[in-house]
């Protein structure tokens with residue numbers, strides 16, 4: 001794992017966008033995995049900026065999103081379809097045909113999940129998956145107790161996650177209970193995972209994911225088994241680490257060829 005601690009979320013988001021932009025420049029047909037929530041919004045703003053100012057070209061990339069709420073129409077303002085359109089897709093030159101987001105309206109959920117897995121495979125696998133982390137340690141919507149080798153499937157949200165997402169729905173009671181999410185096995189197949197976490201409320205989940213045991217009770221801890229997982233954090237999200245000074249030293253002393 002690579003742990004990068006930046007002074008604040010602005011600097012971390014700018015670096016995240018640089019890492020993504022570099023991949024898109026090197027591999028115009030890259031397959032990118034996108035995440036939703038508050039955390040990646042600033043990164044997406046930076047990508048939109050790079051598209052406008054430096055003509056960063058998203059015309060050939062393919063996108064796969066991590067998850068979607070069951071029962072929400074793509075037009076619903078709190079759906080992740082709507083989120084992605086508003087925060088990124090409508091503001092860059094991505095080909096709408098190459099956007100993939102799990103369907104919250106599928107009549108046969110297991111078949112639709114299998115189809116999603118098949119699409120990822122047919123497109124050659126995900127080159128870089130952006131991840132947030134829940135206060136309960138989830139990635140995607142893989143809540144604690146998720147199988148560490150799970151694939152795309154339906155999950156039931158914990159009360160804590162429903163509370164965390166209540167603001168998007170005007171109250172906890174309106175947050176759907178079920179979601180479709182890529183599994184932990186699906187995420188582990190991505191060639192690179194870039195996890196972003198900002199703020200003190202994420203410090204405990206981040207510390208447990210990085211420095212605790214690998215356990216289904218902290219789903220993000222499976223990234224300890226990933227060959228290329230990067231945790232990109234602000235100071236607050238890094239405040240629970242026991243070995244922060246070591247991670248800082250490693251990052252500050254990277255050889256030039258390893259720098260982003």
Ligand code: PGA
Nearest residue numbers: 037038039040132133134
């Ligand atoms: P957040 O959500 O970015 O809104 O904090 C992260 C997550 O639940 O994965």
